[in-house]
Amino acid sequence: KMGDTTISYLIDSANYVFLIDTFLGPISMGYIKDYLIEKNLTKKKMIIFITHGHWDHYWGNAVFPEALIIGQELCRTKIMADGQQNLEKYIDFAEGTIQIVPPQITFLSKLSFPEENLEFTHTPGHTKCCASCYDVLDDILIVGDNIEDPIPYLMEGDLTPYITTLENYIEQNPKVIIPGHGKEQENLDLVIRNLEYVRNVSQNTVDFTEFTKTHILLHAENMKFLANVAMENQTRDLALQYLQSGLVALKQENYDNHQNLLRELEDLMHSI
Numbered sequence: 001k002m003g004d005t006t007i008s009y010l011i012d013s014a015n016y017v018f019l020i021d022t023f024l025g026p027i028s029m030g031y032i033k034d035y036l037i038e039k040n041l042t043k044k045k046m047i048i049f050i051t052h053g054h055w056d057h058y059w060g061n062a063v064f065p066e067a068l069i070i071g072q073e074l075c076r077t078k079i080m081a082d083g084q085q086n087l088e089k090y091i092d093f094a095e096g097t098i099q100i101v102p103p104q105i106t107f108l109s110k111l112s113f114p115e116e117n118l119e120f121t122h123t124p125g126h127t128k129c130c131a132s133c134y135d136v137l138d139d140i141l142i143v144g145d146n147i148e149d150p151i152p153y154l155m156e157g158d159l160t161p162y163i164t165t166l167e168n169y170i171e172q173n174p175k176v177i178i179p180g181h182g183k184e185q186e187n188l189d190l191v192i193r194n195l196e197y198v199r200n201v202s203q204n205t206v207d208f209t210e211f212t213k214t215h216i217l218l219h220a221e222n223m224k225f226l227a228n229v230a231m232e233n234q235t236r237d238l239a240l241q242y243l244q245s246g247l248v249a250l251k252q253e254n255y256d257n258h259q260n261l262l263r264e265l266e267d268l269m270h271s272i
């Protein structure tokens with residue numbers, strides 16, 4: 001979730017130090033700086049990898065002016081397009097003074113560092129620009145926001161690439177999966193649950209009976225987003241289907257803090 005604690009991950013490889021995602025700015029990145037000094041890693045050249053172009057993953061980029069920043073091509077495009085605007089919008093989350101720095105080296109489908117045993121792959125899902133980092137030696141896969149507990153935030157209208165990405169993660173079956181927020185995963189359970197959810201959304205077969213309060217709220221937010229995209233694409237039936245799904249979920253339990261969202265979905269429904 002944006003604004004929640006984002007995981008930054010350091011990899012000390014043969015010739016470089018790789019930093020995956022830079023969170024919210026200078027204050028949180030201060031811990032990374034201290035750690036690098038403590039471990040005597042400041043002489044190594046740093047390469048920063050940004051998993052995707054959401055502000056809570058790259059606001060600390062400018063803290064390391066010597067570093068080279070890499071990212072998927074669309075990640076750069078996104079940051080160039082909405083970085084400044086989102087900085088103003090979410091300024092309350094800033095940890096120190098933020099300067100927007102997009103990736104300086106981009107790749108399309110894959111970028112490999114064979115000597116470092118690291119591979120960066122375009123894995124669209126949560127956003128079009130999502131990419132993952134695979135640490136070959138340790139069999140660790142860093143997936144950014146493509147995996148989330150309990151269910152992912154859907155932020156693209158087309159769910160097909162997301163399904164493919166999650167299927168690929170399962171086929172790859174790494175020892176450890178590091179998500180962008182929350183706990184590291186030592187099995188595929190959460191990936192499988194996330195895949196099931198995205199598939200069910202795409203087939204309109206979501207079953208809410210096991211959903212918790214948080215689950216329901218997230219699902220309804222997702223449905224609002226997808227319904228808006230469907231309306232923009234003038235696919236009215238699809239929009240109705242999403243709104244219906246969100247409304248049924250929200251009406252299942254009578255939670256006070258769901259009332260606003262419920263009203264929003266109902267208004268959207270009437271506007272179609």
Ligand SMILES: [Zn+2]
Nearest residue numbers: 052054126145
């Ligand atoms: Zn994100």
